[in-house]
Amino acid sequence: MTSAPTGSPSRPAAPSDLGVGPLLRAWREQRRVSQLELALQAGSSARHISFVETGRSRPSEEMVLRLAEHLDVPVRERNALLLAAGYAPHYPETPLDDPSMAALREGMEQLIQGYEPYPALVMNATYEVMAANRGIAVLLDGVPESLLVPPLNAMRLTLHPEGLAPRIRNLRAWRGHLLEQMGRQVALRRSEPLRALYEEVAAYPLPPGTPDGEPGGEPGAEATAYFALPMRIEHEGRLLSFISSVSTFNTPMDVTVAELAIETFLPADPATGKYLHSLLS
Template sequence: MSIVPPAAAGPSSAPAGSGVGPLLRGWREQRRVSQLELAQRAGSSARHISFVETGRSRPSEEMVLRLAEHLDVPVRERNALLLAAGYAPHYPETPLGDPSMDALREGVERLIQGYEPYPALVVDATYDVLAANRGIAMLLEGVPDRLLVPPLNAMRLTLHPEGLAPRIRNLRAWRDHLLAQMDRQIALRRSEPLRALYEEVAAYPVPDTDPEPAGGEELPGSVPSFALPMRIEHEGRLLSFISSISTFNTPMDVTVAELAIETFLPADPATVKYLHTLSP
């Protein structure tokens, strides 16, 4: 599956008309950093930080960016802070279909294709699937067509009662892991679309107990305990995967900052063997 451009991103979650001071204070409080600590990190003074937050002082463009960096503000929201301070956005948001993104698209596609037969996919900030390899297509076999209409959403496909959820043998633990992951992202990004997605998937019905392994099999004793595996049934076999998520270091573009590559590493020899039997 080739990379497809994401839907247009929603506006920043910053309240309309808010000045940069209240916004910076909100990020500082969310990060649980004192004015003095932030001032020391940014090479400023607690008095100046206080003046900025109360609107008594207008920060320079450089200071806005420096404070945003030390508060770990996402790239999209850094642009919102600059706009609130009266400056132009610093970070572009280049569509994935733009010719300047050719190298990125081709590199990511080669990466996930080279990971086959193991599953791998690329998602955006709201977990919409931008690209996936044949390993993911294998896991999605049998999912109703109405859930596969673009834009595909990884969280919705995984937790929907007609999606992968009935096949995930440790659904309750895996669901808790995914919801916690989304909750951390909401706290980091303050994303209303992501919060809406969280509320949707969290409301999906959950069985009181996890289903028994397919065909009465025992869970593999070789599954490592260093990370929570996803145990999923495929054609009567129980497969186990460890998930890993990669992002780009020091992104200078909003689009690139919000891309994530998720790969699923087989967690036991039986899963490795089975996936290689499916590989042409």
């Protein structure tokens, strides 16, 4: 999956039992948008936005969805806004194993398999691994069976002191990157399961001997100028370097689909690509 942030992300305010107004105000303040700016974007007035936030005016269902769109509120939280306003949820949440999701599952499997020999996996909102290819299996060589019991969790596998962490050469930087990423998502999604995961993995001790900084390259190796932070990990005595990329679905209309992410790992140097091809091609 640069130093780690101190403490866990602050808990969001405005519980749903206070109504839709405080929830919308919390999202607007989190996005650092003024009432006037939001009104101009949503085709309304600052006066009306103020009345909605203070509970003096009940927004229409269309207005709730329009404001949520302009505030870039996650799909699950848009349903929460609608419920708080007295409307039915707009977006379904279909289990991934539902027959109606067959085409989606097949498409994701084809995508991650087509990425081989490079690692790729599909995760949900709490980093549970929904699908993975053979490249991921290569990285997990040597991980204890206790960490491989389903459902697999990408963050636990990466940061646990008995998982991949001891083999990640730039662990402090990579760990910091992952915790910062999770912290942003905790604030965005207001998810207690995600917050609990964050607090769990942030508390993992660093493996003994973890260096303060990333060590130099292998003896005799040329320095590599990376265009993004790599994950540098040992595998059977070799040092592999990967740049990760995360993709999500555009304009999802289902909560499950909205929370899926496909993470792929691109070789950051020719030696890594050549080695993976020799293993899996």
